[in-house]
Amino acid sequence: MKEITASMAGTVLNVFVSSGDQVNAGQEVLMLESMKMEIPIESESAGTVQELKVNIGDFVNEGDVLIVLE
Template identity: 45%
Template sequence: MTVDIKSIMSGSVWKINVSKGDLVTEGTDLVILESMKMEVPIEATEDGIVKEILVSEGEFVSEDDVVVVIDK
């Protein structure tokens, strides 16, 4: 089963903290967004393994865009 991790707001991807295949736990900061000079972390909502990273650093994302897929 996979879990889609979505952006909670619009902004630019400032930093990606994980790689495909990484083991993550709930609460791990996966991606850091930058919006209006604020850094906002996107956290894992489940424990699992990073299956896909669907964004790249510098890319603009909208609210509810899937940024990472976790395999439970």
């Protein structure tokens, strides 16, 4: 099981994947907004989205788990 985590604190601006979607390494899966900047979050490895841990508008801290991959 692989986890995609937040690289910095911010608000979830957009989620580009859904549960069950296949993702590739380097694919943008989520967009955070921090200090008025948009920060893309990419998957470090390929896999299937097992669980989304956040919703649009949620505030996350650095290191929080955003998405769980199988």
